[in-house]
Amino acid sequence: MSALLAAVVATTGCDVTNPGNILDENLNREDAFQALVNGMAGDFSLGLNGANSGAVRFAVLFGEIWAGTSGEADLFAARGILPTDRPDYNNWTNNAHAARWVAEDGIRRMRETGGAVESSALMAEARLWAGFSNRLLGDIHCEAVFDNGPAMPRSAYYERAEEHFTEAIGVGMSSGASDLTYAGYGGRASVRLILGDLSGAVADAGQVPTDFAWYAEFNDVAQGGRQTNAVWHETHPRRNVTVGLTWFRDYYVETGDPRVPSQDANRAGGDGISPLVSVEKYPDGTSDVPLTKGSEMRLIEAEALIRGGQWQQGLDMINAARAEIGVPAWEAMSVEDAFEALILERGIDMWLEARRGGEFYRLNQLSQFFPGGYTPADDTIIQRMIDNVKATLPAVMADAVLRQNRATCWGFSEVMRATNPNLGG
Numbered sequence: 001m002s003a004l005l006a007a008v009v010a011t012t013g014c015d016v017t018n019p020g021n022i023l024d025e026n027l028n029r030e031d032a033f034q035a036l037v038n039g040m041a042g043d044f045s046l047g048l049n050g051a052n053s054g055a056v057r058f059a060v061l062f063g064e065i066w067a068g069t070s071g072e073a074d075l076f077a078a079r080g081i082l083p084t085d086r087p088d089y090n091n092w093t094n095n096a097h098a099a100r101w102v103a104e105d106g107i108r109r110m111r112e113t114g115g116a117v118e119s120s121a122l123m124a125e126a127r128l129w130a131g132f133s134n135r136l137l138g139d140i141h142c143e144a145v146f147d148n149g150p151a152m153p154r155s156a157y158y159e160r161a162e163e164h165f166t167e168a169i170g171v172g173m174s175s176g177a178s179d180l181t182y183a184g185y186g187g188r189a190s191v192r193l194i195l196g197d198l199s200g201a202v203a204d205a206g207q208v209p210t211d212f213a214w215y216a217e218f219n220d221v222a223q224g225g226r227q228t229n230a231v232w233h234e235t236h237p238r239r240n241v242t243v244g245l246t247w248f249r250d251y252y253v254e255t256g257d258p259r260v261p262s263q264d265a266n267r268a269g270g271d272g273i274s275p276l277v278s279v280e281k282y283p284d285g286t287s288d289v290p291l292t293k294g295s296e297m298r299l300i301e302a303e304a305l306i307r308g309g310q311w312q313q314g315l316d317m318i319n320a321a322r323a324e325i326g327v328p329a330w331e332a333m334s335v336e337d338a339f340e341a342l343i344l345e346r347g348i349d350m351w352l353e354a355r356r357g358g359e360f361y362r363l364n365q366l367s368q369f370f371p372g373g374y375t376p377a378d379d380t381i382i383q384r385m386i387d388n389v390k391a392t393l394p395a396v397m398a399d400a401v402l403r404q405n406r407a408t409c410w411g412f413s414e415v416m417r418a419t420n421p422n423l424g425g
Helices: 030-049 051-061 072-079 087-113 115-119 121-140 155-174 178-194 198-205 230-235 247-255 294-307 311-324 335-349 356-363 380-392 414-419
Strands: 213-216 262-268 275-279 289-293
Touching (some): 030 087, 030 121, 030 213, 051 230, 051 356, 087 121, 087 414, 121 178, 178 213, 230 275, 247 335, 294 311
């Protein structure tokens, strides 16, 4: 680690003065730990965003938005390809890995100092950022790697996240920090669901109030700054991507669901052809991104009912929540129909929150519904986008978009392989 560390950036929404560089050893002090945890939050937000808006490209890959631009990197994702040799893609994953390392190294510093900090709310928050950073890496990568170690199964990220969330829950409870405790339960429920522990996920979900949410915070109004919401940046001032041609635009026009708002600009996007429709879920560059929330927990509980054979009860639970926001109920005639409604409802609830990579990974393991695995060809959201693209854009563009064999996770970058001898470097 460098002898000098860049000053951490607070993401709490208050005014902060940047003191400049801080000596490494000065971070091993209790009076520095608030700044240290603020830095974990800031680095997580940067990792979620990604340099050059990598998170946006993953959203394009999974059909949440469309790349209405001539930009090569966005068009790769639209086609269904995630090259491992692009510097801009490398930067995104590097930032996500850095967020995980910063959080876990900060926890090490706090534990070595000892004393009251080990059972403080600051420690609980640090554990949360370590948990969410590991979950983010699991949602991105096809395999796991830690600190120049060997390649490991992707599940290692989620298992590590579960450990951090468990610690966050314990410390949050002992310190009386209910919001941190709820966030820990929500985070752990999400990774337990991915790891196949449905009963554990349901138990955790039941601890989280429906009106609760925990966010990655953004507070930079500058266009493209470190703490600017990248989805807003790419869909408003830059207009590189559009909700046009997606399932979410069709669904919003049909239902007006307030969870997936978009606005037609009545003109073409950057490619001169795709209809430009802006994301309104994040109205400005300071819009925060939910990482866990009570509505997701209720969907975990509904999923358990559906998978347990009580599919009508599970669907009724989903539809009761939909009725509260004034959108039509899903209809189903079988457990398979109800589970398809659940998949779509989860897509709506977590739209543009960088969660669909983990969703594909877990669905791919559910042989109860997908004995051959879950692929992009099974996904209504992706297939609607492709159908709309083929019906709207010239064949020379549309025919390049992959229906099958689309990437759903990212391999190790050239930079990672070049610098880690265990990955062939």
